[in-house]
Amino acid sequence: MFLINCPFCGERDQSEFSSGGEAHIVRPKQPTELSDDEWAEYLFMRKNIKGIQFERWNHVHGCRKWFNVVRDTSNDKILSVYKMGEKPPVNYK
Amino acid sequence: MPNYRIHKTEYIDETKRVSFKYDGKTYFGYEGDTLASALLANGIHLVGRSFKYHRPRGIVSCGAEEPNAICQIGSKKDLTEPNVRATELELYEGLEASSQNCWPNVKFDIGGINNFMSPLIPAGFYYKTFMWPKSFWKKVYEPLIRLSAGLGKSPTEPDPDIYDHKYVHYDVLVIGGGVSGIIAAKMAAKNNLKTLLVDDKKILGGSTIYQNNESIKIDDKLSSEWLKNEIQEIKKLSNLTIKTRTSIAAYHGYNFLLAKENLTDHLPEEKKENKIRQRLWKIRAKKVVIATGSIERPLVFNNNDRPGILLSNSINKYLDYYGVTCGENIILFTNNDSAYETSISLHKKGIKNIIVDLRKSASSELIKQAESLGIKIYFNHVVTNTFGYRKINSLEIMKLSEDGNTTVGNKIRLSCDCLGMSGGWTPMVHMHTQSGGKLDFRDEDQVFLPKENSEDQISVGSCNGDFDLENIIDKTVNKINKFLDIDNQDYQDTNIICSKENDKRNIWLLPNKIPLGKTKCFIDFQNDSTAKDIKLALKEGFRSIEHVKRYTTTGMATDQGKLSNMHALGIIADTAGVKMGTLGTTTFRPPFTPLTFGTLVGRNVGKFFEVVRKTSMHEWHVENNAEFENVGQWKRPWYYAKKGENMHDAVQRESKAARDSAGILDASTLGKIDIQGTDASEFLNRVYTNAWSKLAIGKCRYGLMLNEDGMVYDDGVTTRISENHYLMTTTTGGAANVLSKLEDYLQTEWPELDVYLTSVTDHYSTASICGPNSKRILNKLFPNLDLSDENFPHMSFKEDKIENINCRIMRISFTGELSYEINIESKYGHSLWKMCIEAGKEFNLTPYGTETMHLLRAEKGFIIVGQDTDGTMTPSDLQMDWIVSKKKYDFIGKRSLYRSDTIREDRKQLVGLLTDDPKEILEEGAQIVSDVKSKPIDMLGHVTSSYFSPNLNKSIALAVVRSGKTMKGQKLIIPMENKNINVTVSDTIFLDKENKRLNA
């Protein structure tokens, strides 16, 4: 069970959080302009990486804030945590 | 009765005699015994039958690795427990145990015939034989196999025992209280680290605690004496917690471990009462020291499974710890030095024994000691066969060839009543691998050792492949100093003398003149798989260890192959001609030993199973005979049965009353979200399908919320309280998810919006009064409020007071009747409800529950999200196109509404159904077809809601049907088990299409 360092509350048990999948997928500003394929790309396609992945987490049973996490999915190590709107750390690719 | 207890030890209290029952017969042991040691003291080796061949089997070990002595404890329907290892079960007065695998009884059983039929039961036998005919599997094969396989019986009634959970945090957790664990714990605790030491046994000390060989000494003392001193010392350390009878079940990521502490399993029945039986420790440790030791390996030779054949070191423990000898004429068969310790111990207690050593020769302090005592040693020999049905009585040995591939010379037959075997030692790397650690292979003694650490953990002692005491202590001290970044000097001057093993020879499958096909060289005792099975699997093309394991079932029993995995791997490597280290190993999964469900569940049983949410009016509902329905965690009144009424009667009465005069519903559980901020209107525009900017203050509007995929997600009425203040209601079950979803969009997609969300579900209680007399009741409650349609029309909101307490009143309707919802601070909810009931008395105001609510809304064709929808319905599928704004540029899910899939005309769409027989009520979930003769029958959809409407005096139903929008008036069929029901597709609104009743 992970320990997650909420950027607002500090380190807490995983059971307080819910995962929101891949991060940095921006909702298209003009969805109506998109073709079915382009919209499907936004709606359905996810990378599901083995290795370093950028994810969204929500401190749902805490401060209710959403934030971003860099996690190595091969060993579940959380390498970095940063707030929504902040730039992802550059040292992970 | 024979007595094999031959000397006193400090661990057995001979003043405390304990009686117990085994397979129905009464025996005696002493306090300090395990069930296994007490049975052996009584001369009992035979404890069960083997899984496939039903061969007689005896106790093999003295610990968690035991494959044979598996017992069923107790016979009570609620307390019986299967899969208990006799080697781990501490004896107590009144214990009742029976051998698990021995149907119909241990001495003679029908399955024994399998032993003679064994050439017919090769690897994969169950897969090959029992697959055909298919219909036989469930009714014939499986019950037979289960019966004869003796898989143990589950209790059939709820577990009355108490279990507990505890969450703890430590700087250092040390797993295992043997010599290396004790040293590690002492070093950590003395350095001011908060430390927890756990050990699964009753006392600390591991295998060193009964070590008494003169050639192994620490600071001039016997190693056991030295260790006892250390244990005395660590018990004084204030920041060290010691938990015995506590075993680690699982090692999860981030150093989160689960441990099971046994608190009462060793106590007699009357002392167990009202005590916590087991406690599950949830441990977060900054650092973990794994000191789980190693277990001895069996050797693989023909008929190596007879009762009386044990692991050599277990014979030693039974002797020196429990004072029990496993025989009077013992042979020890070994490939390493450790059996010599057993031999010398036996010799000193006057037990005749000889050694068969497959090494060509060997020299060490221990071997010299054995030789000087005159113990007979056969070097370069192997056991090729054993004899004796219910217990071993003799065996044959032969000389090994130079290369060890075959036997040479003449057979020598030796009589014995017990055989100890030692095939070397397997480090217990389970914890290391469970934590995600990788393994290295050491060729020299064929062991897997911990390699990379993915967690902050380290392995010390023999689980790290350090076997002699000098090595163990020196390395442990060095490693712990480094690991904890400390400089402990306690052991710098410790003087250790021990025998060093110099010679090694390992042969996984020992050679034999008899062809392998005619031998019984067991690898996995619990699942009864042999060397022959492994070879056959390879011949049939299996290569991966994971496949061979499953095909032969090797290592798949409750012992998880603790004694068998290495041999299986070794034989595969030898046969395939590859190096063993290259094959990898199987995955060790938690739990290390089986856990009872009770331990995992803890206190969360019965009324603590789940959190229960009750409204302020709950007590009134209870007093008025409500049956409750669980909606999420909420308890909602389902219906209020009067004397002599069943559910149907009650619902019919309630439904009729609500339309004829007045009904009242506790609507407090609906989710309520308070929305404030200058962009609140814009926010609602984006999350609902319809337009919100023009909603006037004091007005209410129904909204439909979609997922980004265009499917209906939730619905509810939202009220504009002031310019920048809205109150949103959600479905009862969807409240938490809707809030999460809204927060998600606010925080991540539209952070520029000035909007604040607060859940106020629990802050307000809601009484919903509906029916033609509702206005009159409201008038009694709020005499100063102008209830005229002009001042307070449908879909509007007013504030007023009851006894000076603020109320928010919405004129909204989920029943199609004139209807008001009164919201009040929760603490006044109960009083409000009682006042409503009082005011409504003269109008037959009838409390109704969720069932009636569902019925009333179905008469009006209102959907229930989650009942009439299932995450695949668009607004158009629900025939609710009217609520989707054409003008709005964007809202959640809009783009998906014209994907090629969502605009298909043949999607499943919501329709009404009327049965040809108006008394016939459809079953919710029933399938809908148009033709029952075609094969396969084309399934068109299913019934989502179905009721008998007392107001229409006929059965009504809602359903989703393929292309349903175009089918009005068409005949369809609901095929049921015994009959076909004829229905006609209708409109979804069954009652008051003109909405006249809203203003009645």
Ligand SMILES: [Zn+2]
């Ligand atoms: Zn937080």
